[in-house]
Amino acid sequence: MNTSSSSTTELPQLAKIWQETIDWCPTESQQLQLQSLYTAVVAANQQLNLTRITEPTEFWEKHLWDSIAGVGELIKSPSALKVIDIGTGAGFPGLPLAIARTEWDLTLVDSTAKKVGFISSTAPKIGLTNVHPVVSRIEDVGQNKQHRHQYDLALIRAVAAVNVCAEYALPLVKIGGTAILYRGNWTQEEADGLELAVVKLGGEVSKIDRFNTPLSNSIRHCIYIHKIADTHPYYPRNVGIPTQKPLGLL
Numbered sequence: 001m002n003t004s005s006s007s008t009t010e011l012p013q014l015a016k017i018w019q020e021t022i023d024w025c026p027t028e029s030q031q032l033q034l035q036s037l038y039t040a041v042v043a044a045n046q047q048l049n050l051t052r053i054t055e056p057t058e059f060w061e062k063h064l065w066d067s068i069a070g071v072g073e074l075i076k077s078p079s080a081l082k083v084i085d086i087g088t089g090a091g092f093p094g095l096p097l098a099i100a101r102t103e104w105d106l107t108l109v110d111s112t113a114k115k116v117g118f119i120s121s122t123a124p125k126i127g128l129t130n131v132h133p134v135v136s137r138i139e140d141v142g143q144n145k146q147h148r149h150q151y152d153l154a155l156i157r158a159v160a161a162v163n164v165c166a167e168y169a170l171p172l173v174k175i176g177g178t179a180i181l182y183r184g185n186w187t188q189e190e191a192d193g194l195e196l197a198v199v200k201l202g203g204e205v206s207k208i209d210r211f212n213t214p215l216s217n218s219i220r221h222c223i224y225i226h227k228i229a230d231t232h233p234y235y236p237r238n239v240g241i242p243t244q245k246p247l248g249l250l
């Protein structure tokens with residue numbers, strides 16, 4: 001008899017690390033939802049090739065902890081924030097945040113239909129009613145009135161160069177809102193290019209948080225961009241142009 005298909009790999013709980021590093025810790029029911037998310041990703045991964053990170057401790061750190069740590073103090077905000085996750089892939093950072101903050105309303109966008117299909121089927125199975133999956137290129141979403149200038153928070157992790165991420169994210173954020181770019185290493189060249197790009201997009205870099213992940217000690221930078229003016233209708237440019245001619249290099 002093959003028992004491996006029915007056995008479930010348990011995620012570590014690591015309550016003390018959650019608490020000490022981000023001053024937040026999942027409740028018992030949130031922990032069960034995080035476990036269900038992990039089980040669903042690992043099961044679907046065999047067909048869909050969603051992520052190379054499947055070992056439980058690495059998944060905990062690089063997908064769960066990282067997703068939640070990226071929003072910093074906001075994780076403790078009970079406000080009903082309207083959030084968009086750009087290039088969400090299998091749902092990161094969007095799904096862990098939807099579990100952590102049920103008051104938030106999250107739109108998760110990716111251009112790959114099979115990944116968004118995974119999110120659409122998984123979110124209700126783990127009890128989430130605050131997730132809206134969308135299959136689209138983000139350049140099109142950014143020019144759509146239903147989404148443009150509508151969000152308190154735009155999140156983008158591991159999608160493109162930093163100035164491209166700014167062009168994807170800022171048109172979606174309302175004045176007074178914030179775009180958060182999740183990055184690993186951070187260079188002066190990126191900082192210079194980003195400064196030139198955000199001026200054109202109606203934003204200003206308000207904070208750069210540098211921290212290390214708690215288990216593997218990997219470097220993270222989260223770039224917070226405050227939206228101070230409406231983005232000119234010219235941005236985002238047509239599909240493919242932001243990556244071909246990144247802002248700041250023009």
Ligand SMILES: C[S@@+](CC[C@H](N)C(=O)[O-])C[C@H]1O[C@@H](n2cnc3c(N)ncnc32)[C@H](O)[C@@H]1O
Pocket residue numbers: 086087088089090091092093109110111112115136137138139156157158159
């Ligand atoms: C490396 S994955 C990162 C996924 C997820 N954010 C994470 O950190 O695990 C990049 C994702 O961005 C999506 N993507 C890239 N460019 C995009 C665009 N212009 N519009 C929508 N999705 C895009 C890809 O389809 C892919 O799923």
